Every structure is written in C-alpha cells, then in structure tokens.
Amino acid sequence: MNFYDRRKWVWNNVQQSNIKRVTAKRATSRRRFTYTYRFRTPEESGGGLHDVCKPFFLSTLGYDQKSDSAIMRCLQSAPSDSLNPNSDQRGKHVPNNKLDQIKIFAHIFRYNPSVHHYRREHAPNRLYLPSEITIKDMHEHYVQNIEKISIExxxxxxxxxxxxxxxxxxxxxxxxxxxxxHKKTHENGSDIKDCEQCLNHDHHIKRRDETRIAYKSDVEKSLLDETYFYSSADLQKVIMLPGMPGEKTSAFTRRIVAFNETFASLGQTKTKVTALWHEAISGRNASDIASTFWNFFKQHLRDKKHIVIAQLRT
Known part of the structure; x- marks a missing residue:
C-alpha cells in the first residue's frame, strides 16, 4: 500500500472512543480516549472484525510493541467523526518564505543581458552585463522597489x-x-615534438606572423598607389545604451543594444569610419554586416579602383 492507503487501513481498523468513566487512579491522567484494535478475518471465515490486544496489533504490522506513535499520528490526522483520514500532504506544503523567481528574473532582464560578440560561437548561452553593474547594485534596487530578499x-x-x-x-x-x-601537461617531461596540439599551435603562430607581415605590406602599398585603398574592418563589441559611467541610475533604465562596425584605413591618412545601428533597426547577421560594407563603399570609396579590406585576428 502507499502512504495514504496504509493510513486509511489503520483508520478503519482502530476504533477511537471516549473513556466511559474516570477512576481514582485516572483522575490525574491526560488520557481522553480508549482505542480498540481489530483485525478482519478472511471472507471464507465470515469476514468479521475481531478485537485484538494492542501489542498483537502492533507486532503484526511490524511496529515496536512499546511504541504506538505511528498509529497515534494516523488517528490524530483528522477529527474522530471524519470518514477518512487526511490525504498525504508531504511535498505539498508551500513555505511562507518561498521566493517568486518570476519577479526576480523579470528584474534581472531589465538590465538587458546579452551574448558577447567575441563568444557568440563558443558560448551562445552565456549572457553578459556591463562591467559597471554589480549584483549588489541590482539587489539594492530590487529591495528598494519590489520586495525584501537576501542578496544570496x-x-x-x-x-x-x-x-x-x-x-x-x-x-x-x-x-x-x-x-x-595544454602546455601544462608537458611539465612532466612528455614529448612535445609528436604532440598534435602543439604542432597546431605552432602553425597558428606562423599564420599570425604571416598575417602581420601582410598587414604591414598593405600599409606600404597604400603609400605608393593612390588608386588602391587598404583598410581593416572589425565588428566591435556591443554597446549598451544609455551608458553613463558614474551615474548609477542609468543602469536601472531600459537599455538597448547598439552594434558597431569600424573601418580603419591604413597608411599615412589615418581615418576611421564607423557604422552604428541598434537592435530596433536591425540585427547582426550576414546581410546586416554586408550592408555596412556596401554603404561604406558607396559613401567613401567612389573614386577608388581597388579596395582591400583586411581583418587582423590575434
């Protein structure tokens, strides 16, 4: 039987009644009820209820003969005039101090946490908030305006x-x-020459050096031929607006994500052109980024015959 069925079985086989008389010995007793313990015989024997003593009843059910606490808890779970005991309430009790996490989550997302630009591919589920915001500041604002909870x-x-x-x-x-x-694994003296990850890193460093050499070469070419235009391009980290360092109240306002694609020319003429847009205008998928290049070409490079756009990584 499950918990409730066991309790119901005991309820139906133990009769509780008021004490009939109070003797001199029981004058100071706190006992208010008399209990009658019964077992039902098999149907082929009549199926009637037969009274048994308390020790026999407890030992048959596997309880300690000297302890009737389990039986008493069952009988006290509901009034004596009730037909059935109360249902099992385990796991159904709602504590008075239970947090309303929905309100807390709503307050947290008022700060508009977003995926970081540099970790979109490897950490798409990680959200970031501006470094000037702390949990302490967020908690203080929540306590002052919504309800009092602990910072933990x-x-x-x-x-x-x-x-x-x-x-x-x-x-x-x-x-x-x-x-x-990874290189910490070689501190025990293991061979580095045959390590595939070490060889891949050497190739990575080689490509980095080659990229930097090509980058410097483009700078030199831009000085020799004005028909060529050399520039670097990079999508900067997202900007949370409004951003007012030192003004704590600005952190509690609804913030919007702004994107920034920067084009920096090479050579003597150091110019920077920035394409700025926010999430209400568009996102940052392939077509959005391509549109920044197209507008940059139309507005700033109409007279150039050759355009070289490089992205310097590492």
Whole structure:
C-alpha cells in the first residue's frame, strides 16, 4: 500500500472512543480516549472484525510493541467523526518564505543581458552585463522597489540564468588560451615534438606572423598607389545604451543594444569610419554586416579602383 492507503487501513481498523468513566487512579491522567484494535478475518471465515490486544496489533504490522506513535499520528490526522483520514500532504506544503523567481528574473532582464560578440560561437548561452553593474547594485534596487530578499537568493537567480559580469573587450585569443592550458601537461617531461596540439599551435603562430607581415605590406602599398585603398574592418563589441559611467541610475533604465562596425584605413591618412545601428533597426547577421560594407563603399570609396579590406585576428 502507499502512504495514504496504509493510513486509511489503520483508520478503519482502530476504533477511537471516549473513556466511559474516570477512576481514582485516572483522575490525574491526560488520557481522553480508549482505542480498540481489530483485525478482519478472511471472507471464507465470515469476514468479521475481531478485537485484538494492542501489542498483537502492533507486532503484526511490524511496529515496536512499546511504541504506538505511528498509529497515534494516523488517528490524530483528522477529527474522530471524519470518514477518512487526511490525504498525504508531504511535498505539498508551500513555505511562507518561498521566493517568486518570476519577479526576480523579470528584474534581472531589465538590465538587458546579452551574448558577447567575441563568444557568440563558443558560448551562445552565456549572457553578459556591463562591467559597471554589480549584483549588489541590482539587489539594492530590487529591495528598494519590489520586495525584501537576501542578496544570496538574488545571486542564485542571476547564476540560474547563466549571466556573468566580466570585462571581455580585450580577451586573449582562444587558440592561445587553450595552448597555455595544454602546455601544462608537458611539465612532466612528455614529448612535445609528436604532440598534435602543439604542432597546431605552432602553425597558428606562423599564420599570425604571416598575417602581420601582410598587414604591414598593405600599409606600404597604400603609400605608393593612390588608386588602391587598404583598410581593416572589425565588428566591435556591443554597446549598451544609455551608458553613463558614474551615474548609477542609468543602469536601472531600459537599455538597448547598439552594434558597431569600424573601418580603419591604413597608411599615412589615418581615418576611421564607423557604422552604428541598434537592435530596433536591425540585427547582426550576414546581410546586416554586408550592408555596412556596401554603404561604406558607396559613401567613401567612389573614386577608388581597388579596395582591400583586411581583418587582423590575434
């Protein structure tokens, strides 16, 4: 039987009645009821109820003969005039201090956490907030305007949504970062020459050096031939607007994500052209990025015969 069926069986086989008389010995007793314990015989024997003693009843059910607490809890779970005991309430109790996480999550997303530009491919589920915002500031605003909770409870909700507070603008190349962790495995004297990951990193460094040489070569070419235009392009990290360092109240307003594609010319004429747009205008998929290049060409490079756009990684 499950928990409720066991309780119901005991309820139907133990009769509770008021004590009939109070003797001199029971004058100071706190006992208010008399209990009659019964077992039902098989149907072929009549199926009637037969009274048994309390020790026999407890031992038959596997309880300690000297402890009737399990039986008493069952009988006290509902009034004696009730037909059935109360249902099982285990796991159904709602604590008075249970947090309303929906309200906390809604408050957290008022700060508009977003996927970081440099980690879209490898960490698409990780969200980031500007470095000037802290959990302490967010918690204080929540307590002052919504309800009072502990900072630990608020922090758990932030962690549950996979949100980080990290400055990522100048993060290390992922290939190099992986290699720095990998090279620790060679501290025990293992051979580096046959390590595939070490060879891949050497190739990565070689390509980096070749890229830098080509980058410098383009700078020199731009000085010799004016019909060529050499530039570098890079999609910068997203900008959270409004951004007012030192003004705490600005962090609590509804923020919007702005994107920034920057074109920096090479050579003596150092010019930068920036394409700015926000999420209400468009996103940052392939066609959106291509449109920034197309508008850059039309507005700034009408007289150039040859255009070279490079992206310097690492």
């Amino acid at each position: 409870s608020y922090g758990k909700c932030v962690v549950a949504k996979n949100i980080s507070f990290t400055v990522l603008g100048s993060e290390e190349c992922e290939e190099c970062k992986k290699f720095h962790e």
